[in-house]
Structure formats: structure tokens, C-alpha cells
Amino acid sequence: MFNHDTKKLSRRRLLSDGAAWVAGAGLGSVAGTACATDSIDMPFANGRRHMIAFPEKRELIVLTTRPPQLETPFEVFNEGLITPNDAFFVRYHNNGLPPPIDSDKHLIKIGGNACGKPFELSMLELKTQFKPVEVVAVKQCSGNSRGFFSPRTTGGQLGNGAMGNAHWLGVPLKDILARAEISDKARQVTFQGLDFALMGGGDFVKALDIHHAIDGEVMVAYQMNGAELPFLNGFPVALIVPGYFGTYWIKHLSRIEVIDHEFDGFWMKTGYRVPDNDCACTEPGKNAASTRPISRLNVRSFITSHKDGARIAAGQAQEVRGIAFDGGQGIREVAYSLDGGQSWRGAHLSEDIGRFSFREFKFGFTPDPGAYDLRVRAFNRSGQSQPLEALWNPSGYMRNGVESIKLTAV
Numbered sequence: 001m002f003n004h005d006t007k008k009l010s011r012r013r014l015l016s017d018g019a020a021w022v023a024g025a026g027l028g029s030v031a032g033t034a035c036a037t038d039s040i041d042m043p044f045a046n047g048r049r050h051m052i053a054f055p056e057k058r059e060l061i062v063l064t065t066r067p068p069q070l071e072t073p074f075e076v077f078n079e080g081l082i083t084p085n086d087a088f089f090v091r092y093h094n095n096g097l098p099p100p101i102d103s104d105k106h107l108i109k110i111g112g113n114a115c116g117k118p119f120e121l122s123m124l125e126l127k128t129q130f131k132p133v134e135v136v137a138v139k140q141c142s143g144n145s146r147g148f149f150s151p152r153t154t155g156g157q158l159g160n161g162a163m164g165n166a167h168w169l170g171v172p173l174k175d176i177l178a179r180a181e182i183s184d185k186a187r188q189v190t191f192q193g194l195d196f197a198l199m200g201g202g203d204f205v206k207a208l209d210i211h212h213a214i215d216g217e218v219m220v221a222y223q224m225n226g227a228e229l230p231f232l233n234g235f236p237v238a239l240i241v242p243g244y245f246g247t248y249w250i251k252h253l254s255r256i257e258v259i260d261h262e263f264d265g266f267w268m269k270t271g272y273r274v275p276d277n278d279c280a281c282t283e284p285g286k287n288a289a290s291t292r293p294i295s296r297l298n299v300r301s302f303i304t305s306h307k308d309g310a311r312i313a314a315g316q317a318q319e320v321r322g323i324a325f326d327g328g329q330g331i332r333e334v335a336y337s338l339d340g341g342q343s344w345r346g347a348h349l350s351e352d353i354g355r356f357s358f359r360e361f362k363f364g365f366t367p368d369p370g371a372y373d374l375r376v377r378a379f380n381r382s383g384q385s386q387p388l389e390a391l392w393n394p395s396g397y398m399r400n401g402v403e404s405i406k407l408t409a410v
């Protein structure tokens, strides 16, 4: 019924129509191409996925189409430190995607009961009345890598591709809130975008404590990697919370409220909570006695140059490359092991392009014939690291155990 030309057509149409694809033929042809595309097997059971190119996106791994939930193929992370816009993962909670957005008419409404002076900001005002700032920062979904949990947990069975590193340009939230005449009673700030719940569950609203919201790092961004945000990544403007899990990075940002109490909406009070202990973990299969909202990224590292299970040539020098990141302390060291974690050495760290960014590491070795079990373990500047074996929690969040890449030299 639909063939590859349909897919190409929808991409070409997008280039000329901008964001107009959402309501019209764009989504129709996206749904139609689902049968015609390649599929991919994730590295865990029952992980067969379609690959589909949504508008403004190359072929990505599909978790759901309505709403779109797309994962970045892991090879992309070997291409460079910045994740290209067309390869950046996509996550939505609710089926009510915004209708086409005219950025000239888009407004961010600032209010709430601890805001003394409610006001609205147009995109033009945002871009011209404030001094722009830039940051390179990792956006990672709380449930990235959930598919590897054992026992399995409910939620999207993601591989390792629900993360990305981008260069963001925008305005510090602090500068915007400086106009809001915030009262002393302010406790939290809530954020909402233009997407909405169609079938219960509630609109996706998130909250940050007031001190965090005005720390100068939280940002309202209108550019991603030097271009407008792709529609599916929050066009025309999104909240950037460097060092924090993606759940707080509200897309299509349209409403900011400064409130005098702790926000108790579903996505703070019930969703996105982790065990309230040092490891954010429980014994596998067990619930937590108490929970807290998920917050900062923990330390992770991945080999990107070699695939688990690959064969390499014995006697031939191997250059191993990968990425490491954390919640904003910055990566201090990446240790690597060739023997499954029995002995460790230090990898070379490449240029530091910011403490919220992916950091590249490299190391080399020349294998003898036989089996190799490569592991990498990153440490941040305050000494936090990754558990040698992955920890468990009921929602399948924050997975960060040391990864193992098995190679056979022949």
C-alpha cells in the first residue's frame, strides 16, 4: 500500500510545509509507512521494533506512534558528542499532540498564586528582551535502558537510546522570573506545554523547587544545535534543566506558574518517583517504603565503537571509543577493563565541552585470540560512580550499572 516513495514524500513535504504536518498528511503518511519499514531487534527479550522516519527525523526506533515515542539507534552516539536533531529521541505521555504551532503567535503565560505580576511572553520578546545563554547538556529519559531490568518493570521497554546531548540556546528562567514579582511565599514553579491528555491521566505538568528554578542554570530554550527545535522535541520553546532527568524538560512550553505550595499533580506525586534512599533502589521485585521525585542524572558510561558480541581481528590494534556523563559535576575519570572487571586502567578523556555534556573517552588494545569482556566505569568530580552490577527499582528508572561488551578476537 505504502512504499518508500511515500516516506520520502512526507519528508520532502515537511521541508516545504514546516510544522503543518501534524494535523494533515504528515501524520497520516507516518502511520501508513509503519508496515513498510525495517525492523530491529533490541538486545533483550521481546524487543522487536519498527524503524520509522517521522517528520524532521531520520529512521528511529519506534516504541509507540501515538503518541510518538522514538528511540535513537545506539550507533548515532559513536558519530560525535552532539546528537543530531533528526536523530534525537522523542518521548510524549499524552495522545493530544499540539496542533501546528505558529511560533509568531506562541505565548508563554507566567502566573500562579505566588506571582505578583502575571504576564505573557511572545517568542519575539523572549528572543529580543533577554540576553541569550548557551549550554551543552544531556537530556536523558528516566526510563532509559528500562528494557534491561530484571525482573522486568512496567513502562516503555527502552534500550540505551532514550538520551541525547545537544547545544541549547535560550534565556535563563531566572531572568524571566525576575519580572514576575515573586512573593516570599513562593515554594515551587510548575511548567506545562501545549500537548494535552485525551484519555485521562491528566495533562503533563512538572514542578521544580523555587530555588532550583532561579539558580540560573534552568533555561527556556528556543534553539537546539543551532537550529529551531524539531517539532517533536518541543518547538518552538522548551524548558532545559541541565543535570536533571528529561521528565522536567517541558516541551512546547506555554505556562509557568509560581506557587506557594508543593505541587501535587499526578506526574510529581505519583509518577516519576524513586525510592527515597541513597541508591534510589530496592531489592529486586520489592516496593520502596517511601519515595521522592526523581532528580539528577547519575553517572553513566558507554562504549560506542564496539558492539556487544562482535568479532575483532586478533593481533590488530583496536581503538575503543565511548561517552560518559553525569548530573553536572563533570566526569573526572573513566576506568576500563578488558577482563570483565578484574583489572582496571584509566582511559584517555577527550576535550571537556561542559560539565553537563557527554564526555568522550578512548583507549586502545591489541587482542590475542580469545574472549574479551570490556567494561567501562566513570567517576564524576565528586567521586560518584556506577555500580558494578545494575541496581533495581520498581519503575525501572536511573539504570546506570557498568556495561559489559563481549568481544571475540579471531
Ligand SMILES: Nc1nc2c(c(=O)[nH]1)N[C@H]1C(S)=C(S)[C@@H](COP(=O)(O)O)O[C@H]1N2
Binding pocket: 088, 089, 090, 091, 092, 093, 094, 139, 140, 141, 142, 192, 193, 194, 195, 204, 232, 233, 234, 245, 246, 247, 248, 249, 250, 251, 252
Ligand atoms: N510537553 C511535554 N514535555 C515533555 C514530556 C511530555 O510528555 N510533554 N515528556 C518529558 C519526558 S519524560 C522526557 S524524557 C522528555 C523527552 O524529550 P524529547 O522528546 O525532546 O526527547 O520530554 C519531557 N518533556
Ligand SMILES: [Mo]
Binding pocket: 091, 140, 141, 142, 143, 246, 247
Ligand atoms: Mo522521560
